[in-house]
Amino acid sequence: MPRERFAEALERSAERGADVRALHLEDLALACGCAAGEEAAWEHFIREHRPTLYRAADALDPSGSARDLADGIYGELFERSLFRYFHGRSSLSTWLRAVLAQRHVDRLRATRRLEPLPDDESNAAVGPAEAGRHGGASEAERPRYVALVRSALQGAVANLPPRDRLRLACYYAQELTLAETGRLLGEHEATCSRHLARTRKALRADIERVLRTEGRLTEAEIAQCVASVTEDAGPLDLRELLNADEPVAVRKKSAADRSRLRERA
């Protein structure tokens, strides 16, 4: 590999504000070699990193629909055009996962814009047999309770410091592990867990305060309201509540999110 090409790559990394001492130099050299068309470098990349790309695609979408994204990325890599965006601030495998995740998310968001929102009326179409299941709240009261809790939760989340909101989003909405969440936030996972517990308590207190003052609910009604929503979060979507900039869409949460809310509330 020509030294000039590697020196140029280092300069580009430095321009990005990278600490040269912390660069993944071996991966950067490999990327430079691949971009230079070196056969040995390319063979090494295919042997070590190409499987990572396709395994990541399968992990993102087990149905296999993300494989075309992986194919596209591999094609760009083969044409050497994509390697110049790698600056060595991460490992090559992490960078490949990030490229794939970026394209997957962008395609997912583009697809969602075209999907109709779920029918809110479907939540109200509950038979008489369902009455009384939601924490003792009647079906007539339940939509009101859900709306109250949703409004209170949205306000409480919006009042959180950005760091707490990011921690909630990483752990609850994006389902990262405590270790991953802590690493992104620069704190130990035990510290992260304590912060999450404290944030949950703050949210609960804030929600009860709003229900008491703005919803004018008694203590018994608050307990019934919280129990109702805890048992079945219904259309509450924490992922969207955590993004104040985004328009809030009422969407049925996934079963995993509901179960997490039930456990943590």
Next chain:
Amino acid sequence: MNCLDAETLAAWFDGGLKGAALEDVRAHVAACDRCQMLLGAMGRTRAVVPAPVQERAPRRWLAWAIPLTAAATAIAVWVAIPEQRNVPVVTPATAPEEKREAPPPPAAPQPETRQETTAPAVPPPPVPRAQRNAAPLTTPSVRAAAPAAPAPTAPSQAPPPAAAPPPAERSASATFRAPLPEARVLDQQQRAAAAPAAPGDARGNDAGASTQAPLAETITVTGETPQGALIATLCGPRWRSAPSDVTGALTAGSSPSPNVCWVVGAGGAVRRSTNGQTWQRVPFPEMTDLSGVQASDARSATVTTADGRSFRTSDGGMTWERQ
């Protein structure tokens, strides 16, 4: 700030972002749905790469902490149990040795007990278990400032304590604690056979093999004995009964008061009576012949060895100091 590009996102995951750039990224992602979704997508692909192995710093302090702890424990035990650290351990090897030397059944067993303080090279005679168990056991503490000199060994009489091996070596200026002797009981025939051999016997001459008797064992006076006349000569006409456990020659005596008498003899035998009736065996640090004794009371006495050295005790024989 714009949404994260793939390179920045990867750098964030791998810890490649620092300072203001990192804070900007965190602040942006906290309010950006798309970037949060990127985090979720990255999380879902975590299984495709092996988890980073966190290298643990070598615990160098263990290299010295473990031996230091062991040494501290050993010192603590040594300090905490001073009475046991010089007590010889009875090893299984000594017991069979006694059995090998078992004498024939005594023709005329006597109630006397005999304690033989010998070097390990000479196997001691056996001890009847009943008599051995009946004897009291003490662990004396004897200090001596002189090295043990070679001297003939004479058995000293004492009720048999529990069996104990020979003592350890002592240096010339060492202060030591007398270990327990092995208790031996011989019948009259054995004692008769042992007595002539005592003066020239090399047993116990080794300075490193001196064996001491327990302190202040009460010895039963058996009445008039052949040595009674000798006692009367040494200590005065009032003293007619000799210590029953002394089979060797008694060489000197001193009676500073009517009820107190010290007698010494061959093989480091020192006996004392404080009531005029019974004798107590006083441990002496060396297995050497004693030639004289000058007592001032029941606790203080000066003993002279056959080679001219003097030892003094002021605590009834608990400790000895060379003069």
